Amino acid sequence: MINTKIVRNGLALLASSLLFTPSPGLASSPRQGQVENKLIAAAQYLRDRDYMPTHRPVVNRLSRNQIDAFTLDLEAGKSYTLVSFCDDACLDIDLGLYDNNGETVDYDTDYGQYPIVQVTPRGSGKFMVKVGMPHCVSSSCYYGVGIFAK
Numbered sequence: 001m002i003n004t005k006i007v008r009n010g011l012a013l014l015a016s017s018l019l020f021t022p023s024p025g026l027a028s029s030p031r032q033g034q035v036e037n038k039l040i041a042a043a044q045y046l047r048d049r050d051y052m053p054t055h056r057p058v059v060n061r062l063s064r065n066q067i068d069a070f071t072l073d074l075e076a077g078k079s080y081t082l083v084s085f086c087d088d089a090c091l092d093i094d095l096g097l098y099d100n101n102g103e104t105v106d107y108d109t110d111y112g113q114y115p116i117v118q119v120t121p122r123g124s125g126k127f128m129v130k131v132g133m134p135h136c137v138s139s140s141c142y143y144g145v146g147i148f149a150k
Contacts, residue, residue: 031087035059035144038085042146051081051148059144062133068143069130076124078149082117084131090141094132100125 039057046052055072062068074080086093095115096107105127108115119127131143 029142031089031138032059032142034087035085035142039144039146042083042085043148046081046083046146046148050150052150053146054078054080054149055147057144057146058129059142060131061140061142062131062136063140064133064136067130067132069128071126071128072147074119074121074124074127075149076121079120080118080147080149082129082145082147084115084143084145086113086133086136086144087142089136089138090133090143091135091137092133093141093143094130094134095145096130096132098128098130100127102128 036057036059039059043053058070060068082095082097084093084095090113092111093113093115094107094109095117096109097105097117097119099105105119106117108117109132121127129145131145133141133143
């Protein structure tokens with residue numbers, strides 16, 4: 001498994017360097033573009049550590065104290081790292097991963113904008129990802145989740 005503290009610090013540096021980087025042009029808003037740029041930077045950072053994207057990134061919006069959930073099919077034996085980001089109006093985002101029985105696999109509810117969860121499933125199957133938005137200073141904030149494995 002990858003050291004989450006090192007990854008979180010690396011992703012924070014990359015994300016802060018993107019503050020003045022223009023969006024790739026596909027985003028419907030500047031704040032969505034911030035999240036998409038952070039996901040692109042995360043993919044580049046993790047690729048250098050032999051992690052490759054396995055699923056299409058999820059980008060959506062949440063209001064303060066709202067939770068979003070989606071499912072992923074994960075393969076046995078692969079080491080997965082899920083990273084999440086939020087836009088600059090967001091002060092904190094939480095990320096959790098749950099197995100098909102609803103049991104917690106990993107979660108990151110530490111205060112901050114760069115939660116990371118990891119798993120190496122023993123069996124292939126469906127997993128649920130939950131994203132929480134405890135602190136958003138706007139009416140809603142964009143978030144993104146990237147899914148990577150090696």
